[in-house]
Amino acid sequence: MQLHCLGTAGYHPNEHRHTSCYAVPEAGVVLDAGTGMFRLAPLIETDQVDILLSHAHLDHVVGLTFLLATLYQRPVEVVRIWGKRQKLDAIRTHLFAEDLFPVPLEVQWCALEDGPPELLGKPQVRWFSLEHPGGSVGYRIDWPGHSLAYVSDTVADPIADYVSTIRGVNLLLHECNFRDDQTQWAEKTGHSWTSRVASVAQMAQVRQLVLTHLNPLENGDDPVGIDSARQLFPQTQIAADKMVLEF
Ligand SMILES: [Zn+2]
Ligand SMILES: [Zn+2]
Structure with a gap:
C-alpha cells in the first residue's frame, strides 16, 4: 500500500512544506487535515x-475548509x-462558524467515543489517547499484510501507554517537531524531539520510522538532526511533502 505525504510541517507552512495531512488513496483514508x-x-x-x-489544533484541521473545492474537483458519495x-x-x-465559513459542508461527523472508525475494506482500527495540550489521539490501522500508526501531536516517550499499541507496525509516522537541543521547548509545547521518537520506534519494534510534523522554521534538508535518531533506530527517514511511502 502507499501513503502520500500531502503536508509534513507542524504549526504553519513554509516554502517547502504544508501542514499535517497524509492519505492512503486505495483505502480512502486521510490522516489529519x-x-x-x-x-x-x-x-x-x-x-x-x-x-x-488527531486533534483540533489549526495546523491539523484548517484544511477541512478546503473540502468544498476538493469535492467540487472530485465528488464522492460519503465523507x-x-x-x-x-x-x-x-x-x-x-x-x-458562519462568519468564518459560510457554506455548509456535506459531511458526516463521527465521534470516536461511539466506536472506532469503520473504514473501507474493514481494516482493524485502534485509536489511543496522547499527551498534548488539550489532548490528542493516535491511530493504528491494520490491513492484511499492511499496517501503519500515526502519532501526532505528543511528547514521545518510550514508556508511554501508546507504545504497546503501535508495536510491530510496518510504518510509524511520528511527530518530531524539535531537535535534541530543544527538549525544553518540546516539553513546554507538548511535542517530541528526535532521539525520544527514535527510542519509541526502537521500543515498539516498528519496521520503519518516518518523522513528521516538522518545525517550519527549519528550512534545511535535515530539520531534526537525523543522525541522533539513526544511531538508535537506523530505519528512520524524514517526511517530505509529496513523498510516497510503501508500507
Ligand atoms: Zn500540530
Ligand atoms: Zn497540537
Missing part, C-alpha cells in the same frame, strides 16, 4: 473518504470526519 489538504483531490480513488483527526466528540464540536462551532 492541515493545509496539505489542497493536494488531496487528484489522489482520491474511492467513493468514500474517511478523515481521521466522514472522525475525532473525539469535543474536538468535532469545537471545529463545527468555531472553524465552521
